[in-house]
Each structure stands twice: as structure tokens, then as C-alpha cells.
Amino acid sequence: MPADSGVPHVLIVGGGFAGLWATRALAGSPVRITLLDRENHHLFQPLLYQVATAGLSAPDISAPLRHILRRQRNVSVLMAEACEVDTARRQVIDANGRAHAYDYLVLATGATHAYFGHDDWSRFAPGLKTLDDALAIRRRILSAFEHAEIEADPVAQAAWLTFAIVGAGPTGVELAGTLAEIARHTLKHEFRRIDPRAARVLLLEAGPRVLSSFPESLSEKARKQLERLGVEVLVGTPVSAIDADGVVLGTQRIAARTVLWSAGVAASPLARSLGVPLDRAGRVPVQGDLSVAGLPEVFVAGDLASVQQEGKPVPGVAPAAKQMGDCVAKVIRARIAGQAAASFRYRDFGNLATIGRMAAVVDVRGWHLSGMFAWWFWLAAHVWFLIGFRNRLVVLIDWARAYWSYQRSARVIVGRNEAGSQAGTESASAANQKT
Amino acid sequence: MPADSGVPHVLIVGGGFAGLWATRALAGSPVRITLLDRENHHLFQPLLYQVATAGLSAPDISAPLRHILRRQRNVSVLMAEACEVDTARRQVIDANGRAHAYDYLVLATGATHAYFGHDDWSRFAPGLKTLDDALAIRRRILSAFEHAEIEADPVAQAAWLTFAIVGAGPTGVELAGTLAEIARHTLKHEFRRIDPRAARVLLLEAGPRVLSSFPESLSEKARKQLERLGVEVLVGTPVSAIDADGVVLGTQRIAARTVLWSAGVAASPLARSLGVPLDRAGRVPVQGDLSVAGLPEVFVAGDLASVQQEGKPVPGVAPAAKQMGDCVAKVIRARIAGQAAASFRYRDFGNLATIGRMAAVVDVRGWHLSGMFAWWFWLAAHVWFLIGFRNRLVVLIDWARAYWSYQRSARVIVGRNEAGSQAGTESASAANQKT
Numbered sequence: 001m002p003a004d005s006g007v008p009h010v011l012i013v014g015g016g017f018a019g020l021w022a023t024r025a026l027a028g029s030p031v032r033i034t035l036l037d038r039e040n041h042h043l044f045q046p047l048l049y050q051v052a053t054a055g056l057s058a059p060d061i062s063a064p065l066r067h068i069l070r071r072q073r074n075v076s077v078l079m080a081e082a083c084e085v086d087t088a089r090r091q092v093i094d095a096n097g098r099a100h101a102y103d104y105l106v107l108a109t110g111a112t113h114a115y116f117g118h119d120d121w122s123r124f125a126p127g128l129k130t131l132d133d134a135l136a137i138r139r140r141i142l143s144a145f146e147h148a149e150i151e152a153d154p155v156a157q158a159a160w161l162t163f164a165i166v167g168a169g170p171t172g173v174e175l176a177g178t179l180a181e182i183a184r185h186t187l188k189h190e191f192r193r194i195d196p197r198a199a200r201v202l203l204l205e206a207g208p209r210v211l212s213s214f215p216e217s218l219s220e221k222a223r224k225q226l227e228r229l230g231v232e233v234l235v236g237t238p239v240s241a242i243d244a245d246g247v248v249l250g251t252q253r254i255a256a257r258t259v260l261w262s263a264g265v266a267a268s269p270l271a272r273s274l275g276v277p278l279d280r281a282g283r284v285p286v287q288g289d290l291s292v293a294g295l296p297e298v299f300v301a302g303d304l305a306s307v308q309q310e311g312k313p314v315p316g317v318a319p320a321a322k323q324m325g326d327c328v329a330k331v332i333r334a335r336i337a338g339q340a341a342a343s344f345r346y347r348d349f350g351n352l353a354t355i356g357r358m359a360a361v362v363d364v365r366g367w368h369l370s371g372m373f374a375w376w377f378w379l380a381a382h383v384w385f386l387i388g389f390r391n392r393l394v395v396l397i398d399w400a401r402a403y404w405s406y407q408r409s410a411r412v413i414v415g416r417n418e419a420g421s422q423a424g425t426e427s428a429s430a431a432n433q434k435t
Numbered sequence: 436m437p438a439d440s441g442v443p444h445v446l447i448v449g450g451g452f453a454g455l456w457a458t459r460a461l462a463g464s465p466v467r468i469t470l471l472d473r474e475n476h477h478l479f480q481p482l483l484y485q486v487a488t489a490g491l492s493a494p495d496i497s498a499p500l501r502h503i504l505r506r507q508r509n510v511s512v513l514m515a516e517a518c519e520v521d522t523a524r525r526q527v528i529d530a531n532g533r534a535h536a537y538d539y540l541v542l543a544t545g546a547t548h549a550y551f552g553h554d555d556w557s558r559f560a561p562g563l564k565t566l567d568d569a570l571a572i573r574r575r576i577l578s579a580f581e582h583a584e585i586e587a588d589p590v591a592q593a594a595w596l597t598f599a600i601v602g603a604g605p606t607g608v609e610l611a612g613t614l615a616e617i618a619r620h621t622l623k624h625e626f627r628r629i630d631p632r633a634a635r636v637l638l639l640e641a642g643p644r645v646l647s648s649f650p651e652s653l654s655e656k657a658r659k660q661l662e663r664l665g666v667e668v669l670v671g672t673p674v675s676a677i678d679a680d681g682v683v684l685g686t687q688r689i690a691a692r693t694v695l696w697s698a699g700v701a702a703s704p705l706a707r708s709l710g711v712p713l714d715r716a717g718r719v720p721v722q723g724d725l726s727v728a729g730l731p732e733v734f735v736a737g738d739l740a741s742v743q744q745e746g747k748p749v750p751g752v753a754p755a756a757k758q759m760g761d762c763v764a765k766v767i768r769a770r771i772a773g774q775a776a777a778s779f780r781y782r783d784f785g786n787l788a789t790i791g792r793m794a795a796v797v798d799v800r801g802w803h804l805s806g807m808f809a810w811w812f813w814l815a816a817h818v819w820f821l822i823g824f825r826n827r828l829v830v831l832i833d834w835a836r837a838y839w840s841y842q843r844s845a846r847v848i849v850g851r852n853e854a855g856s857q858a859g860t861e862s863a864s865a866a867n868q869k870t
């Protein structure tokens with residue numbers, strides 16, 4: 001234990017935007033902080049789809065938490081998976097049974113995919129939340145084209161060349177647009193038996209439009225941009241089944257060997273151990289100061305928190321998570337100083353979504369942009385917010401190169417032991433080739 | 436099948452240096468080539484240790500085979516794992532049971548680790564041959580420091596901070612030197628409970644000296660440079676057992692939670708199905724033209740080939756593999772033209788090994804270098820031979836940054852489902868944290 005153990009101990013669980021921003025905002029405060037995360041890195045989630053689609057490598061969008069925080073002397077970073085909150089004893093139990101005591105607890109463990117009661121679909125339709133998810137999706141996408149090339153039967157070949165993305169929120173739109181670009185441009189001259197441009201990219205949305213968090217006019221523009229890139233957009237099309245061979249839409253079956261999930265979101269299960277009522281998605285309703293009713297020393301921030309503002313929910317986006325992290329730090333400082341703390345107010349800076357090469361939509365304070373200019377705006381904002389000098393520079397180089405050459409720099413299949421992985425050449429048998 | 440199926444079909448198995456160079460050297464020749472590899476990428480193996488030690492990301496040192504070969508119209512690249520050669524029917528069977536017929540066969544499937552009859556050691560002491568190996572080793576190294584930080588018991592902590600590398604060939608020396616640098620410099624200010632500089636890095640060698648393929652004076656210089664970096668070098672020290680807790684040297688047990696294997700090499704098992712006598716390491720003895728005795732249409736190149744020159748074996752290094760690939764292409768062209776082909780002659784350009792920051796040894800035609808100048812020589816040679824513009828530039832940026840800051844840009848732990856992975860925080864349970 002550090003020498004200054006006389007000061008209150010703040011335990012922050014989760015090193016995403018909310019947890020990391022709360023940690024940083026407590027620099028210099030009279031507290032001792034422990035940041036617990038099951039990964040060793042902070043992840044810049046808004047660019048995760050670029051790792052999944054082979055545009056960036058995993059280290060480009062992530063940085064070790066303890067490196068980011070190395071100069072903040074009041075923080076100790078521990079890599080451990082939190083499994084349970086014991087609010088009576090004021091401690092968090094990790095996967096190895098270790099207890100981590102707290103005076104103040106900040107839960108920022110975010111959200112994961114929800115399959116609406118169809119958990120068996122997760123094997124066939126992976127979602128995109130972690131670096132491992134992104135590498136698994138990259139492996140499936142790149143391997144699908146490889147399977148198609150080696151497959152002699154045209155029907156089987158077509159199934160390998162059909163990609164179905166379920167859910168047309170920002171992640172689904174990004175994946176669909178980028179996949180269409182890969183098939184039409186990146187791989188154009190590289191196969192001898194198949195024409196990758198013949199690949200079908202289907203974006204399936206149960207609701208009436210894509211990007212439902214945007215104004216209707218921008219949804220319509222996004223749909224048009226997707227179709228121009230070659231994506232088949234099907235709205236009002238709920239999926240009724242998913243298996244290894246494809247998806248079922250009502251009575252119609254579509255043979256697709258690659259199905260990706262970007263539909264549902266469920267809050268981290270850690271919230272359940274708080275013993276308070278959760279909302280439908282499993283999120284924790286919080287007070288104005290982001291603490292939990294009846295548990296004033298427990299705060300929830302980021303995607304795990306259910307916050308209403310002017311009758312509307314605060315969206316699960318990075319800027320909201322950062323603002324909540326900052327707010328929690330302020331409240332804790334005020335509590336320690338015996339002062340009253342202001343309550344959380346979400347400042348909405350706007351909504352961006354990228355669609356593909358030179359295509360994006362931007363909604364900033366009622367200011368609507370789409371197309372090329374929106375894309376440059378999106379690019380500048382995202383590169384700017386990347387953590388770490390190397391990352392920004394390398395990401396810019398990769399993108400400049402990708403822009404001029406249509407090439408993607410991370411087209412490398414790694415990982416062969418994925419549970420539920422596609423059969424075929426990816427067998428995990430003994431190494432017998434030097435590559 | 437391509438239109439020009441009237442020309443002879445050359446099947447090349449393995450897209451490493453030998454296979455890729457053979458393929459490229461047959462550009463423009465009247466042949467149809469199929470390049471089979473179980474991965475989708477060519478790997479620049481000499482820098483693989485940098486991926487394992489978090490200095491480079493996986494895509495930095497690899498490029499998709501079909502991208503490299505996209506303009507060579509007589510090549511078809513297929514991702515499949517070759518399992519058996521049926522020399523009677525002149526076909527290769529892959530892991531999915533598909534038969535690939537050939538007129539000429541080039542086997543270039545390289546080598547893998549050998550545990551000298553102790554295959555159970557592979558769980559505890561992974562070797563370094565593929566990108567997946569490198570990512571698994573990176574995960575173990577970075578996780579070990581994380582385990583040490585969270586561990587309260589000082590004895591268990593010391594075991595997490597002890598790294599044993601078995602085998603002091605070039606890979607073992609590179610790993611040991613870089614690990615010492617990570618512990619002493621990279622992680623210096625990032626932990627709160629442990630001092631990473633207290634980590635022990637042991638390099639265990641059964642033979643009498645490190646880098647036995649170099650002249651004795653350079654071995655001695657390498658040992659001194661390693662010790663200056665903080666590595667404990669133990670020569671004449673065979674390992675008698677390896678388990679989850681560490682290594683046994685004779686009667687002495689060393690508690691080390693991270694053991695890495697860089698001792699033995701065994702040729703790819705594919706060679707066994709040729710039905711010809713193999714050498715002790717499982718390599719195929721070849722004729723002067725690199726064909727197999729009794730099988731004139733089958734060639735073996737790279738680490739899988741056992742070639743003697745002036746009574747000495749040609750070493751298993753990248754330049755030798757490239758030269759063999761080029762030679763096989765020449766022989767095949769000559770055979771088709773009905774001409775006599777020259778036999779293989781290995782041109783030895785020298786021997787390089789890097790040890791760590793500013794430390795290397797170079798033996799070029801009897802010209803011996805060590806220390807800083809040798810390191811610059813090694814760096815220039817390796818960056819120069821990297822395939823692809825982006826890779827060279829990004830690698831240079833990463834190294835320039837690493838050089839000035841002592842930082843490593845790929846300190847990201849990915850992959851949680853590794854067979855035989857370390858217990859602890861790496862459990863593969865459901866995602867419950869947003870990172």
C-alpha cells in the first residue's frame with residue numbers, strides 16, 4: 001500500500017472513457033485511486049471498426065492504462081476482472097477472489113452486445129466491443145474471401161461472398177460501408193477465381209431507418225451513400241434466426257457465411273450485484289450527482305449509467321462518458337471538502353457517423369452535413385482525440401496511404417483458436433508451414 | 436482454372452522466404468503456379484521477436500501473400516494447410532481433403548520448434564515461429580508484470596518477475612536482451628507496488644557459449660553485452676524439466692512463471708509423407724539441383740531442405756531460403772526448356788544477430804563488428820529487407836520513437852482463449868468491462 005493511505009480510497013472499475021477521465025480528473029486530489037480493468041489498455045472504441053476491417057492494427061487505437069497514467073502518482077492500475085460488488089462490506093471481488101476495498105466506488109464497466117434472448121446467435125454473429133472482437137471479425141471477413149477463392153462449388157462460393165450485418169446503428173453502418181469498399185476496391189485485382197466485387201453486403205435493420213439517432217434527413221442521406229458504395233440496405237427487416245449458414249428474415253433465408261452483430265446493447269452484468277433496480281438494458285439509474293440512490297458512495301458513469309436529461313436519455317457515446325467521468329471526480333472532490341456539488345449536465349457537441357470512403361453524416365447543433373466534407377470533419381475529430389502521439393501519426397500515415405491506394409495495411413489474419421470459429425483452413429492443428 | 440492450363444503446373448507449398456522467392460522468380464515463365472499457405476500472409480520472421488516484445492504490431496512485419504503477388508498473373512494464391520504429399524498421384528492433400536495436383540512441386544514449409552522429446556514442455560514454454568506465437572508470448576510477458584503488481588505474496592511476486600529463456604541462439608539472445616530492456620527502462624515508472632527493474636532475465640544454454648554459429652570472439656562479446664543489459668547468462672546449463680512453476684537445472688529449481696523456448700528446431704512434418712529418408716531434424720536431403728533423389732519433379736527449399744556445402748550444412752537463415760527459392764525457379768525453367776540447370780551454391784553474405792538497445796554482433800566475410808555500429812548495421816539491413824513501403828516507414832517511426840523514449844508502441848494484450856494460458860485475470864468469461 002502507498003504511504004498516503006490515510007486519504008480516502010477511490011476504486012474505479014473500468015478504464016474506458018468514463019473511468020479514465022474520472023481517474024485523470026482526480027489527479028492532485030487528496031485521494032488514493034485504484035483503477036481496475038480486465039484489459040491492460042484503454043481502447044479508442046470509436047475506431048474499433050477500423051481494426052475489424054483491417055485498416056488499423058490493434059496497437060494503433062489502444063495504449064496501456066499504466067503508461068497513460070504513469071505520471072499520476074496517486075493512481076495504482078491493476079489488471080483484474082471485477083465480478084461482484086459487495087456494497088455492505090464496501091469492496092469489489094475480482095475473478096481471482098481478491099477483495100478490493102473502497103471508500104468511493106466508480107463503476108464504469110460499460111456495455112456489451114445483447115442478442116435479445118438469442119444468446120446462441122453470438123457464435124455465428126460476433127459483435128464488436130473489444131480488441132479481441134475486432135481481431136475475430138477481421139479474421140472472419142478476410143477468411144471468407146479466402147474460402148470463396150478455394151471453393152469450387154458456386155453456391156458455396158456465393159455464401160462465402162455474402163456478408164450480413166445486423167443492426168444499422170453507427171457501428172453497423174461503418175462495418176457495411178467499409179466492407180463494401182474492401183470488396184469493390186481493396187481486393188479488386190488480388191483473386192484469380194472469384195471477383196471480390198461480386199460480394200454482397202447486406203445491412204439489415206429491424207427499425208424503419210438507418211442511424212435512428214440522427215435526424216431523418218441525414219438517415220436518408222446515409223442510406224443513399226451506403227447504396228452508392230454498394231451496400232444493400234434493408235430497413236423494417238427483423239432477423240428471426242441466425243445459424244452457421246446465414247440469416248432468416250421472416251420466411252426468407254439468406255445464405256451468408258459471415259454475419260456480424262451490431263444491434264443490441266446490454267449493460268455490464270456487474271451492475272446486478274448492486275442490488276438496486278436496473279433499467280431494461282441493465283443500466284443503473286443514477287441521481288443527479290451520478291451516485292446510486294441509497295448508496296451515496298457508489299457512482300456509475302459511462303454506458304453503464306442510465307441518465308435522463310430533459311426527458312431524453314443521455315446517449316451511450318464517448319463524449320457523454322468523458323463528461324460523466326469528469327463530473328464524478330468533481331462530486332468526490334466536493335464531498336471530501338464538505339462542499340455541495342453541482343449535478344451532471346450533458347453538453348451535446350453533436351453526432352457524427354462515418355459510412356465509408358469520403359462518406360459520413362454530421363449533426364452538430366442542428367447543422368447538418370453529409371458526404372465528403374462530413375467525412376473530413378469526422379476524420380479530423382477522430383484522429384485528434386486518439387491518445388498518444390505515435391498513434392495519431394501512424395494512423396494518419398495509414399489513412400493517407402489507404403486513401404491514395406485503396407489499400408488497407410492490417411490485412412493479417414491472426415488467432416486460430418477462436419471458440420466457434422469457422423471451419424476450414426483455420427484448423428488449430430500443429431504448425432507445419434513456415435510463413 | 437485459368438485459361439493457360441496447357442502449361443506445366445508448379446505447386447509451391449509455403450509462402451515464407453523460399454516459397455515466395457521461388458514464386459516471384461517464376462514470373463513471366465511458361466508455368467501456372469499455385470502458392471499454398473495456411474496463413475494469408477508472408478511474415479518477415481527476422482523481426483518476429485519485436486512483435487513478441489511489443490515493439491512492433493503484427494501487421495508491421497507481414498503482408499498478405501495475394502497482395503504481394505497481385506500483379507503476377509501466373510500465380511494463384513490459396514489459403515489452405517497442406518497435410519500430405521501423394522507422390523504417386525502427384526498431388527498434395529490439404530486439411531479439408533482437397534487434392535492439389537502438380538507437375539512440379541516445391542516444398543518450402545520450413546521448421547517449427549522441437550522440444551527434444553518433451554512435447555509437454557510446449558504448454559509452459561512457447562516457441563516463436565508464427566504471428567500467433569508472437570502475440571501469445573507478448574501476452575505472457577506483459578501479463579507477468581501485471582500479475583506481479585497485483586500479487587501480495589513476495590515469493591509469488593518474484594516468480595512472476597523471473598523470465599527464463601531456454602536456448603541462446605539468435606532468437607533467445609534477442610528475446611533476453613529486449614526483455615531486460617523492457618524491465619529496466621520501458622516499464623520503469625509505471626508500477627506502484629513492484630519495481631520492474633528487479634525482474635530477473637535468465638538465458639539458459641546447454642552448450643558452451645551463446646550464438647554458437649558465430650566465431651568465439653563474437654560469442655564472448657555478445658555475452659558481455661547481454662550481461663551489461665542485465666541478463667544472467669548461464670551456459671553449459673541443460674534444462675531437465677519445465678512446468679507451470681519454472682525450470683529445473685540439474686538439481687536446482689528456478690521459480691519462473693514465464694519460460695520461453697528458443698532451443699530446438701524440427702522440420703515441418705509434411706516432409707515425412709515424401710517417403711524418403713530424412714535427416715535427424717526431419718529435413719529432406721536434396722540433390723545439387725534441390726530436387727529429391729528419386730523424385731525429380733519434387734523440390735525442397737528453405738529450412739526444410741538439408742543441403743551440405745563444402746562439408747558444412749547451409750544454415751537455416753532467410754538469405755539461404757531466398758537463394759534456394761531462386762535456384763528452384765531456375766531449375767524448373769531449365770527443365771521446361773530442356774536445358775541443363777546449374778546446381779545450388781549458397782553465397783554467404785554474413786551473419787547478424789541483435790542483442791538489444793545498441794547492441795549486436797556482425798560477422799561479414801570475416802569482418803567482425805559488435806556494439807553500437809553493429810546495431811546500426813543490423814537495423815539498416817532489416818528495415819531495408821522489410822516488404823512494403825508502409826511497413827518500412829512505420830517501423831522506422833516506431834523505432835525512432837522507441838529509441839528516444841525507451842517506449843514500445845505495441846504494449847497491448849490481445850487474445851484470451853489461448854490453450855494452456857496462464858490462469859489469473861485472463862479468464863475467458865463473459866465480457867463485463869468496457870475498455
